[in-house]
Amino acid sequence: MSTTTAQPPVPGPESGTKPDLRAGTLPRHFPLGLLVGCGVVVAGVLAAFSSFGLITWALLTAVAYSVIIVTASNRVEGGRKAKDRMVTAIVYGCFLLAMAPLVSLLYTVAGYGLDRFSPYFLTVSMNGVLPSMDAGGVYHAIVGTLAITGMATLLSVPIGVLTAVYLVEYAQGRIKKVITFFVDVMTGIPSIVAGLFVVALWMMLFGPGHTNGAAGALSLTVLMIPVVVRSSEEMLRLVSRDLREASYALGVPKWRTITKVVLPTSAAGLTTGIMLAIARVIGETAPLVLTAGSSAVSINWNLFDGQMMNLPVFIYSQFRMGGAVNYERAWAAALTLVLIVMLLFILARVIGRLFSPKTR
């Protein structure tokens, strides 16, 4: 943008012919009425051809509405307003278009998932269950997910938060730029590459073919650290400078100021960021297929011994088996995973809103 203010569009000839400013506007509730009208008419027509489908209906309604409102507006209000109405329709359409996959996805996951989702499914493992048997559950995968994600969190939260503290409170000049840059680079590491990194590391340390939960946790840590750093940095910067200076003025040393003033003030924000980071990595599949193994069937709480099943990999491996029962298990496990992620997501928002610092 240049420094001059935006040039107003030159009024077209059609507005010159209308001296009355209030002349030529569509009634205020016209768009809403038109939309409802279009919906009803399209539904009627579709029903008459007995081919009513929700997606077809929404699509045709949107098209009919856009065409009619643009034509009407062009007649009554002139070309510029018509264009504006068209863009409005498109922008609303974009949002609805994005909601379609979300609704479809949640609807199918709930629909298919509920077939097998039960207390039984959640509390038994696949130990001794043949893939095609009508039995078995997901308990061992939940255990694995909790253990692996928990360890990844334990590793990445201290490193991530301390790095954020370093970037906000201590680092200056070149080193700050370097670390910020490489945190950005780390954000972009594809999850499968994080998995390959741990595979490579484990091959050097323990020889080929070693898979265990700790390897999975390490690969998730690589993915989680940059997310924690980014969000914590933002939160620490929100703590006002006055608070810090007030603390210094009382003679409190810098490290006590950070631990007793800065971190508690931003605690809610930090928690929100960490929970969102957990929600992000808890659904990671690719690195865990490579590192934690994909064939464990029994409950394993030990991160350092043997393969460890987890929810995303469970979904994937059941999907690969491809039988009817396997698909049912995959969907039910998907429902479990989506519920956990949603819970984390909503909880994070609630915490962020309830306990956000009142300093501004």
Add this chain to the structure above:
Amino acid sequence: MTTTDAPKAAPPPRGKRRIGDAVFAGLARGSGLLILAILAGVAAFLVIQAWPSLLANTSNFLTDQSWDANTREDPSFGVAALAFGTVLAASIALLLATPVAIGIALFIVYYAPRKLAATLGYLVDLLAAIPSVVYGLWGMMVLAPQLVPVYEGMTHYLGWIPLFAGPSSTSGRTLLTAGIVLAVMILPIITAMSRDVFHQVPQGHREAALAMGATRWEMIRLAVLPFGKSGIVGGAMLGLGRALGETMAVAMILSPALAISFNLLQSGNQTIAAHIALQYPEATGYGVSALIAAGLVLFAITLAVNMGARYVVARGNKESA
């Protein structure tokens, strides 16, 4: 990035050096340096483990299209077909997602009712929270079958374009389906970046446009879009980076194959990430090492794209400051 003004690192309180200060500062500094070490480790270990297979490879790794690495003698593999599929799938996703994401960002910032805007924003963010393996399940079992008749129509009417030449896949498990699912997955990233930059458009610019009688669209075209250009481009490139590295959704949707094909409606293409996930369990001989080499290529591509994105955003921020 969009941070508020940083409180300048406050001058340390003068007086005697305290042990606690030194320890805490050391810890914080150590974590920062640890991150650098981890990143260096990622690059180093990948190179070390990829090296043996690259030395043993009998064909050119960058130009060969086949993958015959699961052997101890004379492995022959190349990443050309995979890299092509990766870039093609991500490009489709980018082309589909960017316009829609800009529309959503405009909707949330300027069109949606104020009270609802934040909630509607969360709904879009939810798309980012859904695990990729669930996207894969959905794309393969719900979306792909529904797209089969659409693809048949496309080959019928648009078959003269090589991209859409028939006969289309009967399962719907094609690169276009993968591209559509990837588009949905990167939608929230591009939307979030665009929203951020739209929020920063100076009120003066917008009000000036409106005061001169501009309609809402003219205000957006004259004041918002020029200002937000760099943010949109940066967001799109971050989305591209994500789409390039996405593994599970693609691995579950595409039927296994390995070829360079411009045809979007037939199966045949494969991406690097999906190939690694599919091949890894069966890898023997030089297999794992060769897959790590493929991972390095993917790492390099995403690195280049992400750095480009940061550069564009940083330059935009400087200009608008």
